[in-house]
Amino acid sequence: MEISVLGPGLQTVLFHQSPTCFLSIPYVSPSSTRSRNTQLTSATTLSGEDHTFYGPPNKKSTIKVQKRHSKSYKERQAAVVEVQQSSDLNSALARLGKMLKVQDLNAILRHFGKLNRIQELYQLFQWMQENGKSNVSSYTSYIKFVGKNLDAVKALEIYNSIQDESTKNNVYICNSILNCLVRSGKFDTSTKLFDQMKQDGLIPDVVTYSTILAGCIKVKHGYPKALELIQDLENNRLHMDSVIYGAILAVCASNNKWEEAERYFNQMKKEGHSPNVYHYSSLLNAYSVGGNYKKADDLIQDMKSAGLVPNKVILTTLLKVYARGGFFDKSRELLNELESLGYAEDEMPYCLLMDGLAKAGQIHEAKQVFDEMREKCIKSGGYSHSIMISAFCRDGQFQEAKKLAWNFEATFDKYDLVILNTMLCAYCRAGEMDSVMKTLRKMDELAISPDxxxxxxxxxYFCKEKMYLLAYQTMEDMHNKGHQPVEELCSSLMSSLGKIRAQSEAFSVYNMMRYSKRPMCKALHEKIVYILIEGRLLKDAYVVVKDNAKFISPPVIKKFVTTFMKSGNINLINDIMKTVHGCGYKIDQDLFCLAILRYIEQPDKKDLLLQLLLWMPGHGYTVDSTTRNLILKNSHLLGRQLIAEVLSKQQMMFRSTINTSR
DNA sequence: ATAGGGTTAG
Incomplete structure (x- = not known):
């Protein structure tokens, strides 16, 4: 059929087996031989488009070819449009698919992708695969568009389903899937996959690096990762380009690294890249944390002399520098300038000034800016409320904070995690239980997960209200969601739970701290042992003592052993003695007495008693006369003969140890 | 013949 499309005059040329003809076969994934064959046919058909394959130069024939060729091109273009516009994709493909080349199908694929026509995107790609009309570019675009439609998992599945190794290592395909992961916030997945790809033979290029670097901007701890990537890039003899510089500058800015930002900025200039407004903006932003207005002003001058005009974002960022630096007169002056330029129509510059004032302790002045915004009817998305509510909370003005939170709810019907947290904080501090619960329900309704x-x-809040069990349950939720509460809070809740006799909950809080990555305060071990003793959770207490004896004071160890001898599991008595002794604790005579009393009460445990008596002398202990008499008095329960033997053996052993040590 | 980045507020 291809022949009939191109016209009979070209048959000989097309089927003439010259070596160059093979060169025109585009790269095809060797994953399926079927794909290869079909590709070969279509490639042969298509090669007619390339005039270099038409043999010796012959002007006349070339023109002729071109003419015929453009006819087929037009037909194909028409078919592309028809497929794109058809209401039944599969039937259109059945009719027209065979005359379309892979690149035509790729164009249709991109068309569907750009219009978010996901269903057709899936269908078309499937058809292309089934008919062996897909290549590397098809995968690249397909993965990109599947990922763009927020289905990074699906995109990853597609990538993982690729069997052929060289396709899987193709840098375009790798970049495409890595970009999907980064854009959908799966930064860790992207870096892990990147490492895997390198191991499997990917040779990354600058695009790969800028893709991963983009992910470092939004992520915490992105800075060290970004440096690592830059290092890796340099080790691979690649050069930083303007895009890479843009990304690293943004990373520096969001990690408060103004010196490093400055260094990259100068380096890029030195290498001949002209910074654009984004590069300037990032560096300016890096200066804002330190409120370094002198550097900021110089940078603006530099920018102007490079022929760039400061835009709204640049000037707003400059205002941020002034406000963060506490230069409120300069900030106000610049705000007026922004107003006259029409750049102060939304609340952002006001927010920057307000926040700066509030953090400098000038709450009253901040509130004045807030009121000024209302008077001027500045558009607000709720940020100014959020800033003022936090400011009031920080300043201890909980009633004011609460009122403003209510005002927010009355004015806006839009919530996100930050405003919900801000409101919660205000309600909790003001003791507004109803509003707290209402806010939590709202959060749940909106499916916004707590952080x-x-x-x-x-x-x-629950601790302050003495609702310790609720506080405990909340902490358990927090822990299960992978958040580690700060130690002070854990420690105070642990004590409070101990006081209300919720000792096992207290122990659970202790374990949350114990098994977190952070080092914990040594005093907490002793604290929990005390609580566990109170709750008679002696087995748990034993575990803590065993693991942390060196942090527990002798009186508490003594209290633990005493309690255990009286009411702990009798089978563990000897273990406890040995462990505590092994930790360097000198066991008092009254403790042995307590243990022996327990054994006398339970004659079936006489073997344990004998073991203890035999263990003692080797470790510097012997029973005193009272205990000895006690044992002898009860020796009928334990076996007279045996007891007499063991006691005399103990005496002998003890004497010999004393003699040896002399 | 397909892949990449960056700016301001809670």
């Missing part, structure tokens, strides 16, 4: 801050606010 570290939410949990902390709630736990603190």
């Amino acid at each position: 570290y801050n939410t949990f902390h606010i709630l736990i603190r």
